[in-house]
Amino acid sequence: SQTIHQWPATLVQPVGSPLSLECTVEGTSNPNLYWYRQAAGRGLQLLFYSVGIGQISSEVPQNLSASRPQDRQFILSSKKLLLSDSGFYLCAWSVRRGEETQYFGPGTRLLVL
């Protein structure tokens, strides 16, 4: 069966520090991968999605970036965090056919102080 992992689970970082959040998927090959941010426990904002290694689409211009160095690894990064980057970050995967369910990881809670 497929499993999706995210780490760390919780992170407290000072403003201006770098960020690296990692997401890995097990039990499937060639997945679509997604990064979302959820602010204030409500709506989800799609940040990035990837249909293959090195292929990243950005949905919202901001100081975050994403990379996919391996087929089942998706990394969210920032060189300098802003207060507004605080939130709950969710990674998700789906099969590549395009009509399938997205399955979410447990999330990373980021607090920027």
Added chain:
Amino acid sequence: AQSVAQPEDQVNVAEGNPLTVKCTYSVSGNPYLFWYVQYPNRGLQFLLKYITGDNLVKGSYGFEAEFNKSQTSFHLKKPSALVSDSALYFCAVLLYNFNKFYFGSGTKLNVKP
């Protein structure tokens, strides 16, 4: 523009009573419709989806949803609510081959003993 609306910010139900969480959508083309549930500080869990066929879809934990094409709605229902159903519920639309979900803003369901 594609959009998903969850008109109720919060729904309050007594345990044992039926519950309905509303969702309407506006998309071009034929949508695939989904419901997810989120417990505090957790990722989203898939409940059910409508792709094609029978308008009444049954999912996990006794939930079901009815697709109504003329009203462009996909309301989530359960005949008898449990206190453990209290959570945040998201409706989502996926356009075939677009690899992107459009999420509603979420509805908080409170089930009281």
